[in-house]
Amino acid sequence: MEVGQLQRQFVEHTASMFHEGFLDGQFSQLQQLQDESNPDFVVEVVSLFFQDSERLLNELTRALDQKCVDFKKVDAHVHQLKGSSSSIGAQRVKNSCFNFRNFCEEQNTEACFRCLQLVKQEYLLVKNKLETLFRLEQQILAAGGSIPMME
Amino acid sequence: MNFGVQGAKSMSMPSSSASWKSGDGVSDHFPVGLRVLLVDDDPTCLMILEKMLRNCLYEVTKCNRAEIALSLLRENKNGFDIVISDVHMPDMDGFKLLEHVGLEMDLPVIMMSADDSKSVVMNGVTHGACDYLIKPVRIEALRNIWQHVVRKRKHEWKDLEQSGSIEDGDRQQKPSEDADFSSSANEGSWRNSKRRKDEEDQAEERDDSSTLKKPRVVWSVELHQQFVVAVNQLGIDKAVPKKILELMNVPGLTRENVASHLQKYRLYLRRLSGVSQHPGGLNNSFVGPPETPFGSISSLNGLDLQALAATGQLPAQSLATLEAAALGRSTTKSGISMPFMDQRNLFSFENPKLRFRDDQQPQLGNNNKQMNLLHGIPTNMEPKQLANLHQSAQSSFRGMNMQPNSNHHGNQSSSLLVQMSQPPSRPQMFNDTNSNHFSMIPSSIAQPTLPSGMGSGVLARNGIVENARGAIYNSASQASTMVDFSINQNTDLPGNGFLLANNAGGQMATVASKGLLQEEVTSEMKGSRGLAPSYDIFSELHQHKSQDWGLPNVGLTFDASQHSNMRGGLDVPPSVLVQQNNVQNRITPFGKAIFSAAEESGRGNGPNIGQQLDTLLAGNSLRVKAESLPEASCQNTLFHEQYNQEDLMSALLKQQEGVGPVTNEFGFDGYALDNLPV
Numbered sequence: 001m002e003v004g005q006l007q008r009q010f011v012e013h014t015a016s017m018f019h020e021g022f023l024d025g026q027f028s029q030l031q032q033l034q035d036e037s038n039p040d041f042v043v044e045v046v047s048l049f050f051q052d053s054e055r056l057l058n059e060l061t062r063a064l065d066q067k068c069v070d071f072k073k074v075d076a077h078v079h080q081l082k083g084s085s086s087s088i089g090a091q092r093v094k095n096s097c098f099n100f101r102n103f104c105e106e107q108n109t110e111a112c113f114r115c116l117q118l119v120k121q122e123y124l125l126v127k128n129k130l131e132t133l134f135r136l137e138q139q140i141l142a143a144g145g146s147i148p149m150m151e
Numbered sequence: 152m153n154f155g156v157q158g159a160k161s162m163s164m165p166s167s168s169a170s171w172k173s174g175d176g177v178s179d180h181f182p183v184g185l186r187v188l189l190v191d192d193d194p195t196c197l198m199i200l201e202k203m204l205r206n207c208l209y210e211v212t213k214c215n216r217a218e219i220a221l222s223l224l225r226e227n228k229n230g231f232d233i234v235i236s237d238v239h240m241p242d243m244d245g246f247k248l249l250e251h252v253g254l255e256m257d258l259p260v261i262m263m264s265a266d267d268s269k270s271v272v273m274n275g276v277t278h279g280a281c282d283y284l285i286k287p288v289r290i291e292a293l294r295n296i297w298q299h300v301v302r303k304r305k306h307e308w309k310d311l312e313q314s315g316s317i318e319d320g321d322r323q324q325k326p327s328e329d330a331d332f333s334s335s336a337n338e339g340s341w342r343n344s345k346r347r348k349d350e351e352d353q354a355e356e357r358d359d360s361s362t363l364k365k366p367r368v369v370w371s372v373e374l375h376q377q378f379v380v381a382v383n384q385l386g387i388d389k390a391v392p393k394k395i396l397e398l399m400n401v402p403g404l405t406r407e408n409v410a411s412h413l414q415k416y417r418l419y420l421r422r423l424s425g426v427s428q429h430p431g432g433l434n435n436s437f438v439g440p441p442e443t444p445f446g447s448i449s450s451l452n453g454l455d456l457q458a459l460a461a462t463g464q465l466p467a468q469s470l471a472t473l474e475a476a477a478l479g480r481s482t483t484k485s486g487i488s489m490p491f492m493d494q495r496n497l498f499s500f501e502n503p504k505l506r507f508r509d510d511q512q513p514q515l516g517n518n519n520k521q522m523n524l525l526h527g528i529p530t531n532m533e534p535k536q537l538a539n540l541h542q543s544a545q546s547s548f549r550g551m552n553m554q555p556n557s558n559h560h561g562n563q564s565s566s567l568l569v570q571m572s573q574p575p576s577r578p579q580m581f582n583d584t585n586s587n588h589f590s591m592i593p594s595s596i597a598q599p600t601l602p603s604g605m606g607s608g609v610l611a612r613n614g615i616v617e618n619a620r621g622a623i624y625n626s627a628s629q630a631s632t633m634v635d636f637s638i639n640q641n642t643d644l645p646g647n648g649f650l651l652a653n654n655a656g657g658q659m660a661t662v663a664s665k666g667l668l669q670e671e672v673t674s675e676m677k678g679s680r681g682l683a684p685s686y687d688i689f690s691e692l693h694q695h696k697s698q699d700w701g702l703p704n705v706g707l708t709f710d711a712s713q714h715s716n717m718r719g720g721l722d723v724p725p726s727v728l729v730q731q732n733n734v735q736n737r738i739t740p741f742g743k744a745i746f747s748a749a750e751e752s753g754r755g756n757g758p759n760i761g762q763q764l765d766t767l768l769a770g771n772s773l774r775v776k777a778e779s780l781p782e783a784s785c786q787n788t789l790f791h792e793q794y795n796q797e798d799l800m801s802a803l804l805k806q807q808e809g810v811g812p813v814t815n816e817f818g819f820d821g822y823a824l825d826n827l828p829v
Contacts, residue, residue, distance in 0.1 A: 026287045033202045033290070041202060049195045079239055083265035084195040086287040 003145035010136040011148050017133070022126050027089030043137075046130055049088050056081045057120055064113050074112060075104040081119070092122045182209070182297030186230065189213040190220040190248065191237040191263075196286065200235070203290040209297075217243035224256050228369045231258060232300045235284075238264035238271060246278045250422070253279045254415050255370045259299035263288060277422055370412055377401065378412060387420070 017023045034041040056077050063074045082097035100115035137147055187209050191197045197213050204211045212231070214220050217240050224231060234252055238245035249260045262275040263284035275283040281299040284292050370378070381398035382390040392410035399409070 026289075029287075029289060030199065033199070033206060035206075038202065045195060045198050045202075048198055052194055076239065076241075079265060080193055083237075083286050084193050086265055087193070087196045087199050089287070 003140060003143045006136060006140045006143060007145055007148050010133070010140060013129070013133055013136060017126075017129050021091050022129055024089045024091040026087065030088060043134055045088060046134075049084055049090070050127055052084055053081060053093075053123055056084075057116075057123065060116050060119075064109065064116060069107075069109050069112075071104050071107050071112075075101055078104060078119075085123075090123075090126045093119060093126055096122045182300070185209045185297050185300060186232045187211050187296070188220060188223060188231045188234045189236075190217055190234065190240070190245075191215060192240045192242075193237065196237070196288075200288060200293070203288070203293050206290060207294050209293075216240070217245070217248040220248060221251055224252060224258070225369070225371065228256065231256075233296055234258055234260045235296070236260060236262060238262055238266065238275070246274055246280075249275075249278045249280055250419060254375070254412075254419055257303075257415065259303050261296060261299065279418070279422070374399075374401065374404075375412075378409070378416070382413070382416070387417075 030042050030045060060074060060077050063070060063077065078097050078100045082094055085093040085097065096115065096119045100112065100119060103111040103115055140147055187204050189197060189200055189204065189211055191200065192215050194215065197215060201211045201213050212223065214223060220236070236245045236248055245262055249262060252258055252260050259281040261282040261284060262280040263286055264271060265286040267285040272283050282296070377399045378395065381395045384398060385394050390413065392406045392413055395413065396404060396406050396409045
């Protein structure tokens with residue numbers, strides 16, 4: 001694929017992620033932080049987010065699977081997931097955590113479980129899209145082009 | 152903030168890490184190289200924040216465990232300028248870490264969390280955090296964190312200044328004659344600090360800024376244990392630095408170190424006991440009768456907490472209410488925008504109230520109110536108001552004065568200070584207060600000089616309270632030592648004292664507080680961007696132009712490290728003095744930076760800057776005046792930026808020696824008002 005085409009795809013993809021609420025302004029902040037001294041900053045941070053989130057989601061699954069659910073622990077995990085997703089701008093993931101915490105307070109296992117599913121879903125969606133984005137980036141760079149800056 | 156941005160952007164020189172020195176006299180370099188310790192268990196956030204901070208040209212050390220952070224801090228005393236910590240962490244609660252840092256290292260701490268619920272934020276405030284950031288944190292929010300460092304230093308400086316200067320010229324009045332023990336000591340120290348300032352070039356940062364090493368006492372766990380044991384043996388109310396020092400029997404530890412630490416510890420205890428009272432109730436009780444005996448200053452502890460709590464929560468309305476209440480006593484109730492006079496009255500009432508540390512609720516209420524007032528004031532009040540408050544405080548101070556001294560203002564005042572948050576009008580106040588203050592002070596000074604000390608402390612607090620955010624508290628707690636110092640000093644800042652008095656629950660000294668306030672105001676001014684510019688001060692500053700610069704530095708050089716050792720001679724809270732030294736060295740660059748920045752931006756510029764400058768200058772100028780005490784030379788020295796730590800220390804030492812006798816007579820530790828002969 002030629003560079004121009006790749007770049008267009010990149011732009012469209014990024015724009016749609018923002019429009020659909022998968023990403024928010026915080027992600028732009030990350031992009032702005034990236035510079036020559038740290039050219040892979042966004043990729044690194046997002047990878048870190050993936051790792052951490054998966055760990056948290058596993059912990060959550062395990063915690064909710066217990067006979068006697070430790071809601072404090074669940075709440076702590078959700079809180080952290082909320083914090084990290086908001087830090088990278090994964091808006092929908094962050095939003096899905098809001099209700100989750102409320103249900104934790106109510107100690108509603110069933111509802112929490114449903115929330116967990118929702119969070120997992122959102123997480124996988126955003127992960128997928130971000131990976132596509134990064135792939136496009138790499139392709140553009142490999143083809144000798146430059147990454148278009150999103151306004 | 153403007154400064155911050157300017158500074159960051161204009162950084163041209165490759166400041167060495169952990170060093171503020173500009174060398175080129177470019178104040179813009181500050182806050183480049185600010186050494187930040189970042190603590191967060193979330194690796195994503197940690198990485199993002201680190202990058203952001205690096206982009207701000209700060210020097211970042213990150214860790215994901217609170218334990219690690221603490222050990223890092225303990226290993227490198229003076230290795231960091233500011234700590235940013237998450238609230239929710241698996242191994243240790245962020246607030247606990249905050250307290251530890253406050254007690255042991257006395258560094259400004261910023262809390263952050265994705266949790267923005269009011270209770271959590273309030274928690275941050277009461278624990279002494281100097282700011283609270285909500286995640287996701289934007290880089291803009293991080294750019295300005297240097298203000299907390301400067302503010303802290305400034306307060307420390309102020310304390311030092313106050314202690315040293317007692318009262319110069321205008322301010323002077325009472326210091327020497329009164330049991331103002333800080334007078335001689337203060338002057339000495341003040342002079343020293345001033346001298347140091349003289350040497351330093353205002354525009355240039357300190358040469359040794361990079362070191363920024365203060366002869367701070369590191370309160371290790373063991374040492375703290377010994378301290379606690381000693382305090383418990385004596386009984387928390389009777390625990391005075393001198394006796395604690397004897398019991399501890401640690402070579403090399405000075406009474407000042409103990410005093411400042413005691414202040415912090417008291418604050419910590421207060422915090423533990425919980426800020427039960429809600430600020431809301433304060434309003435009514437606030438109007439306490441001024442006739443309350445000073446001696447019976449109720450423990451402001453409660454108040455402090457409340458005040459602290461109030462700080463954050465005190466909305467304009469409540470503040471207004473408080474003010475009204477306060478005023479009501481004196482005159483009429485009025486809204487927040489009380490007229491000048493009202494404000495004054497308000498404070499006057501507050502002073503007496505503050506002083507008292509009644510354990511009784513009502514008094515507390517009063518105090519709280521006062522405190523709230525203070526809190527509210529900064530946030531709600533216009534600078535003018537503050538000034539008014541100060542003035543009124545001063546006037547009231549006269550009457551009241553020092554009575555609060557009898558109480559343990561040390562702690563309280565400190566806490567109060569926090570609340571005072573920044574009244575932008577401080578500078579103004581000072582001007583007014585100075586003249587009034589001094590006159591008042593002497594009369595009031597009869598009591599231990601605490602008032603002045605308190606004033607400073609209060610000021611510091613106040614200054615810190617600026618946004619009633621954690622920031623204030625942070626400074627407050629840390630400033631507690633400062634406050635103590637202020638007490639010793641008969642600081643001239645009447646306004647400051649006043650505010651302090653209010654906050655400190657009357658501990659000392661409205662006078663002291665005024666002094667402090669002044670300091671704080673100046674420091675606050677820096678922070679208080681929106682406050683009405685203290686144009687009055689500004690003009691005054693101009694008068695003291697040469698000296699002004701010195702002040703900023705001095706103020707800046709407030710070293711939160713209360714542990715600084717001021718020689719015994721200076722009863723002025725040793726930490727203040729010492730801090731001064733330390734602070735001076737460190738702050739100077741900052742101060743200079745700030746000033747330069749301010750200068751560059753033009754006084755009249757950007758409201759913030761101008762105001763800040765004015766405030767600073769005002770503070771300085773005020774200070775100068777105050778300091779024109781017996782040691783006229785102090786004034787001159789005040790403003791010279793380039794003072795070295797060594798010089799400062801020696802100067803302070805000299806002062807101490809000279810002051811020795813004076814301070815002794817008061818037996819005022821600064822921390823223990825009890826000791827003050829009333």
